[in-house]
Amino acid sequence: xxxxxxxxxxxxxxxxxxxxxxxxxxxxxxxxxxxxxxxxxxxxxxxxxxxxxxxxxxxxxxxxxxxxxxxxxxxxxxxxxxxxxxxxxxxxxxxxxxxxxxxxxxxxxxxxxxxxxxxxxxxxxxxxxxxxxxxxxxxxxxxxxxxxxxxxxxxxxxxxxxxxxxxxxxxxxxxxxxxxxxxxxxxxxxxxxxxxxxxxxxxxxxxxxxxxxxxxxxxxxxxxxxxxxxxxxxxxxxxxxxxx
Amino acid sequence: xxxxxxxxxxxxxxxxxxxxxxxxxxxxxxxxxxxxxxxxxxxxxxxxxxxxxxxxxxxxxxxxxxxxxxxxxxxxxxxxxxxxxxxxxxxxxxxxxxxxxxxxxxxxxxxxxxxxxxxxxxxxxxxxxxxxxxxxxxxxxxxxxxxxxxxxxxxxxxxxxxxxxxxxxxxxxxxxxxxxxxxxxxxxxxxxxxxxxxxxxxxxxxxxxxxxxxxxxxxxxxxxxxxxxxxxxxxxxxxxxxxx
DNA sequence: GGATACAAGCTGGCATGCAAGATGCACGCA
DNA sequence: TGCGTGCATCTTGCATGCCAGCTTGTATCC
Numbered sequence: 098x099x100x101x102x103x104x105x106x107x108x109x110x111x112x113x114x115x116x117x118x119x120x121x122x123x124x125x126x127x128x129x130x131x132x133x134x135x136x137x138x139x140x141x142x143x144x145x146x147x148x149x150x151x152x153x154x155x156x157x158x159x160x161x162x163x164x165x166x167x168x169x170x171x172x173x174x175x176x177x178x179x180x181x182x183x184x185x186x187x188x189x190x191x192x193x194x195x196x197x198x199x200x201x202x203x204x205x206x207x208x209x210x211x212x213x214x215x216x217x218x219x220x221x222x223x224x225x226x227x228x229x230x231x232x233x234x235x236x237x238x239x240x241x242x243x244x245x246x247x248x249x250x251x252x253x254x255x256x257x258x259x260x261x262x263x264x265x266x267x268x269x270x271x272x273x274x275x276x277x278x279x280x281x282x283x284x285x286x287x288x289x290x291x292x293x294x295x296x297x298x299x300x301x302x303x304x305x306x307x308x309x310x311x312x313x314x315x316x317x318x319x320x321x322x323x324x325x326x327x328x329x330x331x332x333x334x335x336x337x338x339x340x341x
Numbered sequence: 342x343x344x345x346x347x348x349x350x351x352x353x354x355x356x357x358x359x360x361x362x363x364x365x366x367x368x369x370x371x372x373x374x375x376x377x378x379x380x381x382x383x384x385x386x387x388x389x390x391x392x393x394x395x396x397x398x399x400x401x402x403x404x405x406x407x408x409x410x411x412x413x414x415x416x417x418x419x420x421x422x423x424x425x426x427x428x429x430x431x432x433x434x435x436x437x438x439x440x441x442x443x444x445x446x447x448x449x450x451x452x453x454x455x456x457x458x459x460x461x462x463x464x465x466x467x468x469x470x471x472x473x474x475x476x477x478x479x480x481x482x483x484x485x486x487x488x489x490x491x492x493x494x495x496x497x498x499x500x501x502x503x504x505x506x507x508x509x510x511x512x513x514x515x516x517x518x519x520x521x522x523x524x525x526x527x528x529x530x531x532x533x534x535x536x537x538x539x540x541x542x543x544x545x546x547x548x549x550x551x552x553x554x555x556x557x558x559x560x561x562x563x564x565x566x567x568x569x570x571x572x573x574x575x576x577x578x579x580x581x582x583x584x585x
Numbered sequence: 586g587g588a589t590a591c592a593a594g595c596t597g598g599c600a601t602g603c604a605a606g607a608t609g610c611a612c613g614c615a
Numbered sequence: 616t617g618c619g620t621g622c623a624t625c626t627t628g629c630a631t632g633c634c635a636g637c638t639t640g641t642a643t644c645c
Contacts, residue, residue, distance in 0.1 A: 120422065122599070146626060157600040162627085163410060170414065178364065179606050179627045194503040201449040201504065259438035260445065263507055366629070390596060401630045406597080423596050423637050 122160035206255035211304035370408035440563035450499035455548035
C-alpha cells in the first residue's frame with residue numbers, strides 16, 4: 098500500500114494546514130479524520146471501523162488506530178470493545194460548559210494582564226482590531242481565525258502556559274460549532290466592535306470593565322451559537338453528504 | 342509471551358488501584374509506567390526504549406506504544422523519532438502554573454457554588470473535614486487523597502463538568518509533587534484547619550471570604566512544595582534506585 | 586592525540602497476521 | 616407472526632516482521 102501524500106486534499110482544519118509533509122502517518126490520519134469530523138463527512142452517531150478509515154486513506158490500521166485513540170481521548174470519538182468506533186454526538190450542555198470555562202480562563206488572564214507592568218503582545222491585537230472599517234476582514238473563515246487568535250493571545254499574554262494550553266484545547270474543541278457564529282456580516286461587525294471596546298479598556302488597565310465586556314461578549318457568542326445550531330447543523334448535514 | 346497479571350505488584354497510583362483486571366493491556370501498561378514515574382523508578386531525564394518496557398512487563402510493543410504515546414500526550418514523556426523515549430524533567434515553573442490554574446478554577450467554582458440555591462455535595466465535605474481532632478486522618482497518603490477529594494469536590498459541585506475534568510487533569514499532573522507536601526503532621530494539621538475555615542465560609546455563602554482563604558491555602562501549598570522539593574526529590578531519587 | 590568517517594546495532598513507525606469477542610442475520614420453533 | 620438460537624462475518628486488541636534512520640562505538644587518518 099502506498100501513501101500518496103501528493104494527492105492529499107487541501108487541509109481544511111487550521112491545524113492541519115501546516116502539516117504539508119507530516120513525518121508521521123498517524124499525525125496525518127489524525128488531521129484528516131478530524132477534518133472529516135469538522136466538515137461533517139463523519140456525522141455524530143455514525144459508526145465506522147478502523148478498516149474503513151485505513152482503506153479510505155490508503156494506510157494500514159496501525160497509524161489509524163493511534164489517530165483514532167487520540168481523537169477518542171480528545172473527546173471526539175467513542176470506541177466500543179470489539180464493535181467499532183462511533184462519532185460522539187453533540188451535547189450542547191457540553192459546549193455551554195466549555196464556553197463557561199473560556200470565560201473563567203480569559204477573565205483570569207485579563208486580571209493578571211492588567212497587573213503586569215508591560216502588557217505584552219497587545220500591540221499585535223491593537224493592529225488587528227483597532228482598525229478603520231475598510232481594513233476589517235469580512236471572510237467568515239478568516240474572521241473566525243482572527244477571533245480565535247484574539248482570545249488566545251489574551252491568555253497567552255498573561256504568561257501562564259498551562260492556562261494557555263487548556264484554553265487552546267477548549268478553543269479546538271468548540272471550533273466545530275463556534276465558526277457557525279461567524280457567517281453573518283453583522284456578527285463579524287459586532288465582534289470587531291466588542292473586541293475594540295475590550296481592548297481599549299485593557300490598554301487603560303480597566304480590568305473590571307474589560308472583564309464585564311469580555312464576559313458578555315463570550316456569553317453572547319454562546320447564546321448565538323446555541324440559537325443557530327440546530328437549524329444550521331441540519332443544513333450542514335444535508336450539504337455534506339457528498340462524502341466518498 | 343505470557344502476561345502474568347497475577348504477579349502484578351500492588352498498584353501505587355490511585356488510578357491504577359481500581360484496575361484490578363484491566364481489559365486492555367495498554368491500560369495496564371499505562372498505569373504501571375505511570376506508577377513507575379511517580380515512584381521514581383523511571384527518573385526525569387532517563388531514556389528507555391519500547392522494547393525495554395515490553396520486555397519488563399512481558400507484553401509486545403503494541404500496547405506499550407499506545408500507553409507511551411498516551412503518557413507523552415499527558416505530558417510525562419517525550420518521544421524522539423527513532424532514538425527512544427525520555428522522561429520529561431521537572432519544570433518547576435510548570436508546576437507553579439498548574440497551581441495557579443487550580444486557583445483560577447477553584448475560586449471560580451466557589452463563586453458559582455455560593456450562587457446556587459442548594460449547595461450540592463457539601464455535606465460530604467463537612468463530614469470529612471469539620472470533625473473533632475481525634476477523628477482526623479494522620480496517614481500522609483490518606484490525608485493527601487482526602488485533600489485532593491476536597492478540592493475536586495468543590496469544582497464538581499459547581500456543576501461544570503468540563504471545569505471538573507480539567508481540574509482532575511491538573512490534580513493528576515501535580516500529584517507527583519503535591520504529595521510531598523503531606524508528609525509532616527503539622528502540614529496535615531494546617532490543612533484541616535484551613536479546609537475547615539474555607540468550608541465554614543462556604544456554608545455561610547461568603548464567597549469572597551472563602552476565596553481569599555482558598556487562594557492563600559493553595560498558594561501556601563505551592564510555596565511549601567517548592568521549598569521542600571529539591572531536597573526531597575534528591576532523597577527520593579537515592580531511595581528509589583532499587584529498580585529491577 | 587584528536588578528529589573524522591564508517592559500520593553495526595538499536596529504535597520507533599508502519600504493515601500484517603492471528604485470535605477472541607461482538608454483531609447481526611437467517612433459520613427454526615412456538 | 617413473534618421470539619430465541621446458532622452460525623458467519625466483522626471488529627478491535629495484541630503479537631510480530633520489516634524498514635529507514637539515528638546513535639554510538641571503533642578504526643583509521645592526519
